[in-house]
Amino acid sequence: MKAALLLFASITNPKDAAFHEWCTTIGITCTGAQVRTTPQSVAGRGVFSTKDLVVGEELIKIPYHAALTQGNGAMNFPSLGKELLHLREQNSQQQQPSGSALRRIWNRIRRKQPPIAKETNAGENAQEYWKEELTSYALEAIEQDHPWSTWIEQWQRNDPMQTLVDQGTWTHDNPVYTNIYPNGIAESILTAVNDFQEMAPDIPDYKIGAAVGIRLELVDDYLFQYSNKVPTSASLFSLAVSRAVGLTERVTAIIPMHDMINHSAQSNVEMAYNEKDGVFGSFSLIASVDIPKDTELFLRYTDVTDDEGKWDDDKATWLLTQWGIPSSPTGNTAPVEEEHTASSREKSVQDDIHLPKM
Numbered sequence: 001m002k003a004a005l006l007l008f009a010s011i012t013n014p015k016d017a018a019f020h021e022w023c024t025t026i027g028i029t030c031t032g033a034q035v036r037t038t039p040q041s042v043a044g045r046g047v048f049s050t051k052d053l054v055v056g057e058e059l060i061k062i063p064y065h066a067a068l069t070q071g072n073g074a075m076n077f078p079s080l081g082k083e084l085l086h087l088r089e090q091n092s093q094q095q096q097p098s099g100s101a102l103r104r105i106w107n108r109i110r111r112k113q114p115p116i117a118k119e120t121n122a123g124e125n126a127q128e129y130w131k132e133e134l135t136s137y138a139l140e141a142i143e144q145d146h147p148w149s150t151w152i153e154q155w156q157r158n159d160p161m162q163t164l165v166d167q168g169t170w171t172h173d174n175p176v177y178t179n180i181y182p183n184g185i186a187e188s189i190l191t192a193v194n195d196f197q198e199m200a201p202d203i204p205d206y207k208i209g210a211a212v213g214i215r216l217e218l219v220d221d222y223l224f225q226y227s228n229k230v231p232t233s234a235s236l237f238s239l240a241v242s243r244a245v246g247l248t249e250r251v252t253a254i255i256p257m258h259d260m261i262n263h264s265a266q267s268n269v270e271m272a273y274n275e276k277d278g279v280f281g282s283f284s285l286i287a288s289v290d291i292p293k294d295t296e297l298f299l300r301y302t303d304v305t306d307d308e309g310k311w312d313d314d315k316a317t318w319l320l321t322q323w324g325i326p327s328s329p330t331g332n333t334a335p336v337e338e339e340h341t342a343s344s345r346e347k348s349v350q351d352d353i354h355l356p357k358m
């Protein structure tokens with residue numbers, strides 16, 4: 001308790017302090033790390049080491065029940081769980097549209113990425129609907145003032161895609177819908193594409209345009225299928241997507257503390273989990289290199305290099321539009337070789353983990 005008080009005393013931002021207090025309540029232990037809102041972070045807020053850490057040292061431990069998964073969501077909100085299950089059954093019976101030309105092009109690009117996870121522990125076809133369902137559970141948590149709300153209300157993302165989704169200016173029936181050019185594209189979409197291009201000038205604008213188009217289609221599909229049936233929010237949907245991690249082929253999760261860690265091609269932490277008989281116990285964040293005190297911690301969300309280690313602009317487009325993170329041929333070197341140091345009880349999921357894609 002004394003240690004916790006000392007920890008909060010050193011956090012100056014009230015939101016960070018509230019988040020850490022919540023972490024303690026829910027059973028997350030942060031022995032070597034702290035969330036800080038600071039200009040020193042690449043994204044204005046990130047996780048920093050609070051002491052010198054040696055490779056292999058555990059700095060954060062998160063119990064499984066703290067993570068937002070479809071299974072945990074259904075356990076906390078059983079009636080919403082039933083409604084979502086019902087919707088899932090309805091949706092999977094319906095003929096899925098073959099998708100637009102844009103989506104087909106993007107699917108070709110996506111084949112370069114690891115395969116998308118297929119199913120979860122929450123039932124048949126569940127993995128297909130994780131984005132929609134985790135968003136609904138997150139909204140329900142806020143609505144019911146569930147303890148998770150302290151964390152969920154702090155989700156943030158600051159990039160042209162999130163701005164576009166927050167403004168809702170891409171849909172024709174939106175009163176704030178801005179100019180449409182003769183080619184049918186809204187001015188707000190072109191603004192987002194231009195803003196992205198300024199952030200990452202090495203990525204061709206047509207690739208950014210395609211990726212933005214795909215995401216908007218997915219948001220549209222989501223609103224069409226879920227609005228007026230269960231809690232929905234395009235903004236939270238987009239936030240959830242940027243914070244989720246695929247743990248196994250069956251389970252996608254948003255994990256508190258883990259989701260506060262920013263991306264770098266040269267990560268310095270990795271995640272491991274304790275699992276017995278296919279049941280998760282807890283997640284650990286482990287130093288993958290020696291880390292001095294007060295250093296920002298990084299995970300590598302995705303690799304943007306090809307088989308030969310060269311910067312791949314398709315993958316870079318993904319990083320840019322999924323998380324708002326720019327990259328360039330010169331700014332991305334191969335990740336540092338990491339020595340696996342987790343105990344034998346812990347299975348490293350660094351290689352299995354993929355941040356899910358829309």
Ligand SMILES: C[S@@+](CC[C@H](N)C(=O)[O-])C[C@H]1O[C@@H](n2cnc3c(N)ncnc32)[C@H](O)[C@@H]1O
Binds near residue numbers: 262
């Ligand atoms: C999983 S969250 C990480 C925590 C986030 N910074 C926060 O304060 O909630 C992912 C988001 O963080 C930001 N981010 C992460 N790594 C970044 C980087 N290297 N450069 C710029 N923004 C980054 C992006 O907005 C991204 O969508």
